[in-house]
Amino acid sequence: MNKKIMKKYKDMLLSQKKEIIDELIKDNEEYSDLKEENIGDMADAAYSAYEKDLIVGMSQKEQIMLEKINAALERIEQNEFGKCISCFSVIEDKRLDIMPYALKCIECQKKDEKNSFTAEVDSPT
Numbered sequence: 001m002n003k004k005i006m007k008k009y010k011d012m013l014l015s016q017k018k019e020i021i022d023e024l025i026k027d028n029e030e031y032s033d034l035k036e037e038n039i040g041d042m043a044d045a046a047y048s049a050y051e052k053d054l055i056v057g058m059s060q061k062e063q064i065m066l067e068k069i070n071a072a073l074e075r076i077e078q079n080e081f082g083k084c085i086s087c088f089s090v091i092e093d094k095r096l097d098i099m100p101y102a103l104k105c106i107e108c109q110k111k112d113e114k115n116s117f118t119a120e121v122d123s124p125t
């Protein structure tokens with residue numbers, strides 16, 4: 001993947017991350033002392049010192065999303081972004097355009113969903 005395209009996805013990931021953090025700070029008075037300019041700095045780092053504190057106030061869904069975004073940002077740093085972690089094939093651009101944090105290609109994702117569905121059905125709980 002060329003650097004320009006990689007940069008596009010990085011920007012997408014950073015803005016998604018910023019949205020999560022913005023939303024959290026807006027909803028929680030205890031974070032209100034975090035100023036707007038700090039949020040920009042926070043979003044720029046893959047992991048930041050603030051994040052650990054912020055995660056405590058997040059819903060599980062937000063935490064999972066943030067983890068995915070951080071993982072994708074790390075993969076950009078490692079030049080591994082856009083490759084399926086399961087079969088190592090290139091993830092389609094149109095998939096990354098919707099989910100830049102996708103770790104797997106559509107085929108592997110489908111297999112996973114099928115497997116987890118089967119596991120749920122088989123499980124006694």
Ligand SMILES: [Zn+2]
Pocket residue numbers: 084085086087088089104105106107108109
């Ligand atoms: Zn795959």
